[in-house]
Amino acid sequence: MHTPRNWHASAEAVLLPVMALAAALLLFGVFCWFGGQSPTEVWGLLFRGAFGDAFSWQNTLQRAAPLMLTALAVALPAQAGLTVIGGEGALALGALGCAALPYVIPVPGGVIGSAMVLASGALLAALWVAIAGVLRQWRRVNETISSLLLSYIAIALFKHCVEGPMRDPSSLNKPSTRPLDEALRIGAIAPDSFLGDVHWGLVIGIAACVLFGVWLSFTSQGFSLRVVGGNARTARLVGLATDRLVVLACALGGACAGLAGAIEVAAVQTSANASVIAGMGYTGILVSFVARHNPWAIPPVAILFGGFAAAGSLLQRRLGLPDASVLVLQGFAFVCILGAEALRGRLFPLLTTRPAFTVIKPAAGNKAIA
Amino acid sequence: MMNSDAWITLLFAIVGGAVRVGTPFLFVSLGECLTEKSGRINLGLEGVLVLAAMAGFAGSYLTGVWWLGVLLAGFSGALLALLHGALCSLPRVSDIATGIALMLLGTGLAFYLGKPLIQPQAAQIPSIPLGAWSSSQLVQSALSINALFPLGVALAALMHWGFANTRPGLVVRMAGDSSDAARALGYSVNGVRIAATTAGGFIAGIGGASLSLYYPGSWNEGLSSGQGLIAVALVIFARWRPWRCLGAALLFGGAGAIGPSLQSVGISGGYYLFSAVPYALTLVILVVTSSARGSLRGAPAELGVSR
Numbered sequence: 001m002h003t004p005r006n007w008h009a010s011a012e013a014v015l016l017p018v019m020a021l022a023a024a025l026l027l028f029g030v031f032c033w034f035g036g037q038s039p040t041e042v043w044g045l046l047f048r049g050a051f052g053d054a055f056s057w058q059n060t061l062q063r064a065a066p067l068m069l070t071a072l073a074v075a076l077p078a079q080a081g082l083t084v085i086g087g088e089g090a091l092a093l094g095a096l097g098c099a100a101l102p103y104v105i106p107v108p109g110g111v112i113g114s115a116m117v118l119a120s121g122a123l124l125a126a127l128w129v130a131i132a133g134v135l136r137q138w139r140r141v142n143e144t145i146s147s148l149l150l151s152y153i154a155i156a157l158f159k160h161c162v163e164g165p166m167r168d169p170s171s172l173n174k175p176s177t178r179p180l181d182e183a184l185r186i187g188a189i190a191p192d193s194f195l196g197d198v199h200w201g202l203v204i205g206i207a208a209c210v211l212f213g214v215w216l217s218f219t220s221q222g223f224s225l226r227v228v229g230g231n232a233r234t235a236r237l238v239g240l241a242t243d244r245l246v247v248l249a250c251a252l253g254g255a256c257a258g259l260a261g262a263i264e265v266a267a268v269q270t271s272a273n274a275s276v277i278a279g280m281g282y283t284g285i286l287v288s289f290v291a292r293h294n295p296w297a298i299p300p301v302a303i304l305f306g307g308f309a310a311a312g313s314l315l316q317r318r319l320g321l322p323d324a325s326v327l328v329l330q331g332f333a334f335v336c337i338l339g340a341e342a343l344r345g346r347l348f349p350l351l352t353t354r355p356a357f358t359v360i361k362p363a364a365g366n367k368a369i370a
Numbered sequence: 371m372m373n374s375d376a377w378i379t380l381l382f383a384i385v386g387g388a389v390r391v392g393t394p395f396l397f398v399s400l401g402e403c404l405t406e407k408s409g410r411i412n413l414g415l416e417g418v419l420v421l422a423a424m425a426g427f428a429g430s431y432l433t434g435v436w437w438l439g440v441l442l443a444g445f446s447g448a449l450l451a452l453l454h455g456a457l458c459s460l461p462r463v464s465d466i467a468t469g470i471a472l473m474l475l476g477t478g479l480a481f482y483l484g485k486p487l488i489q490p491q492a493a494q495i496p497s498i499p500l501g502a503w504s505s506s507q508l509v510q511s512a513l514s515i516n517a518l519f520p521l522g523v524a525l526a527a528l529m530h531w532g533f534a535n536t537r538p539g540l541v542v543r544m545a546g547d548s549s550d551a552a553r554a555l556g557y558s559v560n561g562v563r564i565a566a567t568t569a570g571g572f573i574a575g576i577g578g579a580s581l582s583l584y585y586p587g588s589w590n591e592g593l594s595s596g597q598g599l600i601a602v603a604l605v606i607f608a609r610w611r612p613w614r615c616l617g618a619a620l621l622f623g624g625a626g627a628i629g630p631s632l633q634s635v636g637i638s639g640g641y642y643l644f645s646a647v648p649y650a651l652t653l654v655i656l657v658v659t660s661s662a663r664g665s666l667r668g669a670p671a672e673l674g675v676s677r
Contacts, residue, residue, distance in 0.1 A: 083466050139660045144413065144466050145603055146656060149649045152596045156646035163642070285470060324481030331475025335457065338471055342460035 008348045015347060017290050020340040021304075024333035031328060037319055049314030050307025056314075058196040062268075064299070064306030065198075066091070068205035069260035070284025071291065071298045072212060073129070073253040078293035079216055080249035081229035083144045084132055087257040088281025089151025090125040092158040094258025097124030098265045099177040099272035100166065102184070109183025117184055118262045125258020126251040128154060133250030137243040143250075155277060162272055176273035186267040201263040206299050208256060213295035225249055257281060279327075283309070286334050305330070376635045379508060383631035384624055386512030389519055390585045392623020394419070394594075396522040397577030398601035399608065399615040400529060401570035405451075406605055407533065408566035409546035409559075409672035413469025414454045415574045416598030417476020422447040422578025424484035427589040431492035436583060439492065440518070443579035444572040450476050451571020455564035473598075487589045495584040516584045518576060522616075525573065529612035542566050546670030574598065596649065603652040607659060609668035625651050 025046075029039030050060050070087040077084040098121035107113045132150055135141040163175040186200050216222035228235040228245050235242050264276050287305055291297035312326035398415055405412045412418075425446035430439025454472050458465045498520070501513030532539040545552045545562040552559050581597075582589045604622060608614035629644030 083470075085470055135657060139657050141656045141660045144470075145599065146653060148596070148599055149603070149653045149656075152649045153646045153653070156642045156649070160640065160642040164639070282474060286474065289467065322482050322485040324478055324485070327474065327478030328482050329478075331471065331478040334471035334474055335453070335468075338457060338463050338468055339460060341462045344462065 012344055012347050013292065016340045016343060017292075017301075017337060020336040021290070021333055023340075024329065024336045027332045027336070028325075028329045031332075032319075032321070032325075035321075037321070042315065042319065042321075045314050045318055046308065046311045049311025050304075054194045054196070056307075056310055057194075058198050059310040060303060060307040061195075061198045061202050062306075063309045064303040065201040065205040066260040066264055066280045067284055067287050067302040067306055068209050068298050069256045069263075070281050071287035071302055072208060072284075072295060073257035073260075073281070074285050074288035075291065075293040075295055075298060076212060076253040076256070077133070077143070077246075077249045078288065079229050080225050080246050081232060082133070082136065082246065082249065084129065084147040084250060084253055085144055085285050086129055086132065086147030086151035086154070086254075086281070087284045088277065088279070089154030089158075090129050090254045090257035091261035091264070091281045092277050093128050093154045094121035094125040094261030095265045095269075095272045095276040096158050096161055096166075096177075096261075097121035097258065098262035099180065100161070102178070102181065103166065107181070107184060109181065113181075113184045114186055114266060117180065117266060118259060121262030121265070122255040122258040125261065126255035129254025129257070130247050130251040133247035137246050151281070158272070158277070159274070162274070166272075168271065171271070171273070174273055174275075176269075176271040179271040180266060184266060185270060186263060199263075199267040201260075201267050204259065204263065205302070208259070209295045209298045212252075212256075216295065221245075257284070260284075283330060286330055286337075289334065290337050305333075380631055380635050382508045382512040383634050384627050386514075387627020387631055388620045388624035389515045390623065391626040392619040392621075393516045393519045393522060393584070394577035394580045394597055395601060395604060395622050395626075396519070396526070396616060396619035397580065398574045398598055399604040399619055400522065400525055400612060401447075401451075401572070401574030401577070402601045402605045403570075403608070403610060403612055403615055404529065404542070404573065405567045405570035406610060406673055407546045407670055408542045408563045409549065409670055410455070410458055410465045410563050410567060411469065411602065411673065412451060412454050412472075412567055412570060413466060413599065413602060414450065414472025414476060415469075415571070415601060416594065416596065417473040417480075418447040418450050418571050418574045419476075419578045419581070419594045419598040421450055421476040421480040422575035423582035423593050424480040424487065424578075424589055426575075426579030427487055427492050427582040428484070430494075430579075430583055431487060431490055434493050436493045436495050439583055440495070440576055440579040443582075444575040447575020447578060448568050448572040451574070452564065452568045454571070455567035458567075459560040459564060481591050484589055484591075488591075491588070492583065494587055495580065497584075516580060518580050518584070521576075522619075526612045526616045533612070543670070546672050549672055574601070600648055600652050603656055606669075607652075607655045609659075610670065611668070622648050622651065 025043065029042055032042045033039045049056055051057060070091060073087040073090060074084060098117045101107055101117045101120040107116055128150060132143045132147040135146050136143040162177055166177045167175050168178040188197050188199050189195055189203065216226060224240045225245050227240060228242050232242055261276055265272050269275055283305055287298060287301050291301045308329055309326055312323060315321045315325050316323050398419055402412060402415055422443035426439040426443030429442030430436050450472060454468055457463055457468045496517050497514045498517055499514050501510040504510055533543055541557055541562055545559050549559040552562065581593050600622060604615065604618045608618045625648045628647055629641055632644060633641065
């Protein structure tokens with residue numbers, strides 16, 4: 001049952017982001033050219049640093065794993081019609097919750113212990129982001145602003161705990177919490193294969209994306225959530241528990257970002273410290289928007305942007321570009337992706353079987369977010 | 371554990387800090403106020419602030435003239451805001467999402483272009499010694515204020531008067547309250563909004579210059595963390611009235627000055643917690659001023675913030 005209209009919509013769903021990313025790369029090339037660099041060299045290095053050899057692939061996949069989870073932190077609330085962008089703070093709280101659990105209770109070693117510290121981080125972040133959902137449903141506080149404010153507060157709490165009450169006295173130059181016990185850490189998937197240091201976080205990230213995709217597409221609760229996102233009034237009319245679903249979406253999103261932070265502690269840093277806060281929450285926003293908030297589309301997009309991040313250090317080493325060059329590329333990509341939205345439904349203007357229609361500009365309040 | 375001298379020092383530090391820290395808040399919230407009056411939210415002012423702070427520092431550093439830096443900051447802010455205005459005018463592009471994108475882009479561009487500016491010193495915005503009458507060092511330093519602050523106060527007065535009494539002011543308000551009415555009278559709603567957003571970006575950009583050229587007075591990557599975003603909430607708190615933006619900016623400046631002021635009297639514990647006070651205050655204010663049903667009092671009708 002693929003009518004031409006269906007077919008065009010699916011083709012557009014792939015073509016528009018690809019075109020937008022190509023435009024962003026082009027803009028980035030021009031930007032670097034103004035700075036006296038050769039665009040072709042920049043593009044070449046971007047590709048080589050991201051996907052050129054086994055080592056860059058390992059680097060890319062390692063950076064992609066947390067991005068999948070922080071992107072879910074945006075995508076799940078977005079399915080319920082919310083723009084929640086507090087992933088960075090949720091990630092910090094997740095890291096804190098993970099590192100804090102052994103301070104509070106004795107944690108057994110092995111898989112159970114690892115699961116416990118991860119769950120602790122995810123839970124803390126889930127409760128935190130759920131506040132944004134509660135405030136929106138209870139007081140109509142704009143969730144975009146409140147989630148970002150909560151994020152800044154969470155980061156302040158993180159820094160306070162790491163440099164204050166939870167600081168390991170032996171961490172001199174870089175304030176950190178006490179390192180996680182060896183038995184609680186998450187190891188590499190297959191250390192002797194081409195995957196090298198790539199840790200289980202990647203599997204967790206991909207599994208989360210797949211499972212949440214299944215949940216949204218094939219369960220009645222997931223469907224209800226999408227109805228709420230589509231039209232909250234209809235959802236209320238047919239008797240859906242809108243408030244509960246919205247708060248649930250925020251909490252699940254928060255849990256994902258928190259899990260990203262917890263994994264970062266358990267697999268990479270071994271303790272909570274300032275290195276955990278590296279902008280992955282913000283990049284996750286971009287990943288989710290490029291994937292159009294579709295969990296199944298998140299892993300490939302996260303790998304792409306993980307690759308750009310990995311290539312950033314190569315650009316820095318070879319061409320002396322500032323480390324912020326990746327941020328500039330991300331900014332261009334975000335702007336292009338949003339601009340591409342305007343082309344949706346017009347990419348095949350001559351081929352469509354739909355009658356010609358005039359675009360009536362919707363009032364500002366009715367605009368869907370991406 | 372603190373004697374009365376320390377309390378007085380602390381009080382003066384907070385009062386002086388309210389103006390010092392509040393000046394960027396004032397400009398950004400006035401810029402946001404103008405933008406929102408036209409019916410759009412610009413969350414990208416956070417990016418505008420960072421980019422303008424960098425551009426202002428660069429301008430002042432390269433020319434050695436502080437006001438050229440301030441002008442450059444304004445123009446760079448206007449440019450980024452213009453992009454916001456233009457993008458939002460496309461069909462199916464939301465102003466919230468565009469704001470997030472510009473937050474990333476502005477920060478990225480500023481960090482990239484500002485890399486060589488982290489070490490040097492630039493010509494600073496001069497202070498106005500309002501406390502010169504006093505012999506007390508304390509009063510003098512508390513009342514030595516940013517030269518841009520009076521400009522901001524004048525701008526608030528101008529906007530207050532302009533929104534009620536001038537044609538452009540009324541057109542902006544009409545675009546924000548009823549796009550149909552504006553269209554019926556032959557105005558281009560998108561045109562008005564792009565113009566208002568761009569002008570708002572210019573004003574916010576001046577606030578950025580105040581960050582890098584007065585207080586803290588240098589360019590670094592941690593210069594702004596959320597001031598641009600707080601401004602969005604400030605405007606809600608001020609109920610979209612320019613005059614009240616002034617009061618709100620001073621209140622938030624004071625809240626932001628608590629941490630550094632405590633440090634100046636030797637209390638450094640909980641520094642990060644005090645630095646989070648403005649965010650928590652914003653959140654509390656949002657909760658208190660929002661209502662469970664209906665839109666916010668005084669909000670432009672076309673604005674999406676009170677969904």
